[in-house]
Amino acid sequence: MLIPKKGKPWLLTDFRFALQAEEEAQGFTVELYKKGLYALLKKLLPTLNVRRLGFESHYFLHSSVGKLEEMAENIKVELVPLLGLVERMRVLKTEEEIKLIKKSVLLNEQIFQSVHKTLTPGMTEIDIALALEQTMRKMGAEEPSFETIVAFGTNAAKPHAVPTNRVLKNGEIVLIDMGLVLGGYCSDMTRTFVVGKPKKKFFQRLRVVRKAQLAGTKAIRAGAICRDVDQAARKVITDAGYGDFFGHSLGHGVGLAVHEAPGLGSRNRKKLRAGMIVTIEPGIYLPEWGGIRLENMAVVREDGCEVLNEDTTGLDL
Amino acid sequence: MLIPKKGKPWLLTDFRFALQAEEEAQGFTVELYKKGLYALLKKLLPTLNVRRLGFESHYFLHSSVGKLEEMAENIKVELVPLLGLVERMRVLKTEEEIKLIKKSVLLNEQIFQSVHKTLTPGMTEIDIALALEQTMRKMGAEEPSFETIVAFGTNAAKPHAVPTNRVLKNGEIVLIDMGLVLGGYCSDMTRTFVVGKPKKKFFQRLRVVRKAQLAGTKAIRAGAICRDVDQAARKVITDAGYGDFFGHSLGHGVGLAVHEAPGLGSRNRKKLRAGMIVTIEPGIYLPEWGGIRLENMAVVREDGCEVLNEDTTGLDL
Known part of the structure; x- marks a missing residue:
């Protein structure tokens, strides 16, 4: 789930969940990735003008953050680990x-x-x-x-x-x-x-x-x-x-x-x-x-x- | 699970799983932590003479690695992220x-x-x-x-x-x-x-x-x-x-x-x-x-x- 400061939130998923996502995630822009999440983010973040990207540190695996970091560095986006943001809400x-x-x-x-x-x-x-x-x-x-x-x-x-x-x-x-x-x-x-x-x-x-x-x-x-x-x-x-x-x-x-x-x-x-x-x-x-x-x-x-x-x-x- | 180069492997868990661990993990030394996993590791690693500690990067949450790093730094243990080690076996x-x-x-x-x-x-x-x-x-x-x-x-x-x-x-x-x-x-x-x-x-x-x-x-x-x-x-x-x-x-x-x-x-x-x-x-x-x-x-x-x-x-x- 990608939530930009302005505009509709995005749900990024793959082919297997395409129909379910359309049905269940009303109000979201559903986008499917074919070449993986990080390849899609690399394309999507610049078009959304994202300069800082927060992620849930207690849900992302250590190895996934490695890939996230590589992608973010590539497009010069700052990564911010977040803890308990949604939980506090x-x-x-x-x-x-x-x-x-x-x-x-x-x-x-x-x-x-x-x-x-x-x-x-x-x-x-x-x-x-x-x-x-x-x-x-x-x-x-x-x-x-x-x-x-x-x-x-x-x-x-x-x-x-x-x-x-x-x-x-x-x-x-x-x-x-x-x-x-x-x-x-x-x-x-x-x-x-x-x-x-x-x-x-x-x-x-x-x-x-x-x-x-x-x-x-x-x-x-x-x-x-x-x-x-x-x-x-x-x-x-x-x-x-x-x-x-x-x-x-x-x-x-x-x-x-x-x-x-x-x-x-x-x-x-x-x-x-x-x-x-x-x-x-x-x-x-x-x-x-x-x-x-x-x-x-x-x-x-x-x-x-x-x-x-x-x-x-x-x-x- | 903590596997030193020499000697028995260890299973670190808490009170809730004490009996199950004893029954199911034959051949392991079962140790319970009361103040959390990292506090126990901080005590245990020096006694086992561990100088380098590998961990499964694709199973540990990003936030948990943060705590692991803090602990390791404190007792001067080198942390090594591992990917697919067990999977390859x-x-x-x-x-x-x-x-x-x-x-x-x-x-x-x-x-x-x-x-x-x-x-x-x-x-x-x-x-x-x-x-x-x-x-x-x-x-x-x-x-x-x-x-x-x-x-x-x-x-x-x-x-x-x-x-x-x-x-x-x-x-x-x-x-x-x-x-x-x-x-x-x-x-x-x-x-x-x-x-x-x-x-x-x-x-x-x-x-x-x-x-x-x-x-x-x-x-x-x-x-x-x-x-x-x-x-x-x-x-x-x-x-x-x-x-x-x-x-x-x-x-x-x-x-x-x-x-x-x-x-x-x-x-x-x-x-x-x-x-x-x-x-x-x-x-x-x-x-x-x-x-x-x-x-x-x-x-x-x-x-x-x-x-x-x-x-x-x-x-x-």
């Missing part, structure tokens, strides 16, 4: 965007609930992940916003578990982390529960995670420092003796991408602002035992936050 | 690898055939794509090697069509481009056919594409120049008057990745070598009418090539 959501994200969250929950009630021992992690993704598409989602995680028992100790053919046993932990794209906007939710009769330890630990989530949620408001929000939740888990088993950050922004700014982690000293949307997803992961994670999404408001989730599976303690 | 397949790829191809065909015979008017592109991907996982594939393409009628005029809710009508073109990963190795196949009674034009054009595929296949042997193979197939399509409607290259390498070297395109002057595996996938795309693509995979041999596919749907003219 996206970090605050408008009320319209918040509505779209809420819709995405609610559809995601509806799908979770419809599959959740069919779960029985004997199913595999892959069976359930496929059922969830198939239901997403049937119920109108554009696609999953990331590869659906379904993890049983000790597999749930991997925060980014990949579904396997492991068969669900009665009384085992089930961790489901799922999201979808609707109207271009992402959702992301995690629930952890037991099919059958859970052991006492499960409730004990679930309660710790839920308390941590509530503490994190309570700490969110415009002006709060990201790492302080992480710390508010982390403290509950540390105080319960599980500090070493919650190794990831508390949450991340969600919008057009399922992971975007801001990060709710222990190294982020930036302040939250009203209109940001973040996940709140503390967890405890014990290799020999399993894992528990609970994840909701919330909008940052001036005086607090508004949780977008309505599903209460595992939250109602 | 992968381009020639061993006989063992060829067997694994053949297995992947045959499983892919089996899945295609089992879904192909269930196709009826009224199904949507998404229905069929989901059925294919679900069957892949049920029949033991690790995952699809790319997002399955199912395109009806005019949608088939997009070489990289995305499945939609379009409903299949009797007599309409169906283009299916699908692949899977089995034992780590990819397959990739395209078939185009009609459910119901095809129009005459369809067979006419299908025959052109198949003839182009045969011409390309015949041109493949060790020592043949990649662009000449592309040209051999392209000439058939151009001679039939469809030269402007075959805008992509004839094929690409396949192995651990579904797209790898060598590229069979009009700008590649390199020679094929025995043991390479390539796709041969000519196509004709007419926006108002639809598209046809046929894709097989073949191993380059000293005196010709060995087509890995056995399925004959649309090839038996």
